[in-house]
Amino acid sequence: MFQTVLLCDHMDYSDTFASWLHEQFAYEFATQALHDWQQEFRDGQNDGNWRAVIALENGQLLGGAALAKHDSPDYSELGPWLACVLVAPSARKRGLAEQLITEVCSNAKETGHQKLYLHTQDRRHYYAKRGWEYLESFRAWGKEHSLMQRRL
Template identity: 85%
Template sequence: MFQTVLLRDHMDHSDTFASWLHEQFAYEFVAQALPDWQREFKAGQNDGNWRTVIALENGQLLGGAALAKDDSPDHPALGPWLACVLVAPLARQRGVAERLIAEICSTAKGIGHQKLYLHTHDRRDYYAKRGWEYLESFHAWGKEHSLMQRLL
């Protein structure tokens, strides 16, 4: 059985998770080299820019999700954001993503936020089935994205 924990308490997984994100969402990192992203992501665990929850099982990283202050250059006035949702292929179909997302929602609510935003280019139906409301489409990073929100 996996557990969810704050990445800041398990920083030995920070560079690995950041590299997974850099690879999975490469279109967002065209202008940012992996070492620069790893430094930003690591710093974000302490400054609150990328507050991340990860899933671990027997010390193995399964995935993670972040509460981000800013995750869309096209929507600088919105936030906070559910971001960086990624589960390793070997851990999919086990409820890992849903639990990580629930942890981020709970964290955001616990610190006083009333709603969260996210953007996705390919998982709109997944989030809609889980209570996220579609707001609009926008073009960023060479792809069409759906902007969504969820009341907490």
């Protein structure tokens, strides 16, 4: 059975998770080297820019999600954001993403936030089924995205 924990308490997984994100969302990192992103993500666990929750099972990293201060240059006035939602292919279909998202939402609410934002390229319907409201479409990183929000 997997467990969810704060990444800041298990920093030995930070660089691995950051590399997964860099690969999965390569279009967002086109101008940022992996090493630089890993450092930014690592620092973000302490400064609150990328506060992540990860899923572990028997010491193996299965995935994660983050509460980000900023996640879209086109919407710098909005935040915080649900970001970096990623589950390893071998661990999918077990409810991990939903549990990670729930944890991030709970963390945001506990710190006084009333709503969260996200942008997604291809998972709009997934999030809509889970209470996220579609706001608008926008183009970023050469791709169409949906901007969504969820009241906490």
